[in-house]
Amino acid sequence: ERDALRAELGGLAQALTDARTEAAERFAAAVTAELASLAMPHARVSFEIRQTEDPEGVEVGGRTVAYGPSGADE
Structure with missing residues (x-):
């Protein structure tokens, strides 16, 4: 379930x-x-x-990036 949620988070961050x-x-x-x-x-x-690369982040557009309450963008 955690992987599914991370994938959903990545999709929402990309949107x-x-x-x-x-x-x-x-x-x-x-x-x-x-x-x-x-x-x-x-x-x-x-x-x-x-976006900032972060190995502990979420996958957005094929990259693993940092994220927070307002998304993955700076």
């Missing part, structure tokens, strides 16, 4: 990572567009969603 990555891309595009309208056409905003 959360995917949602955060998509939201970060949308937000960066919106802020970049707003900066262009403020006469800053070369300004760009970007976000990096990353």
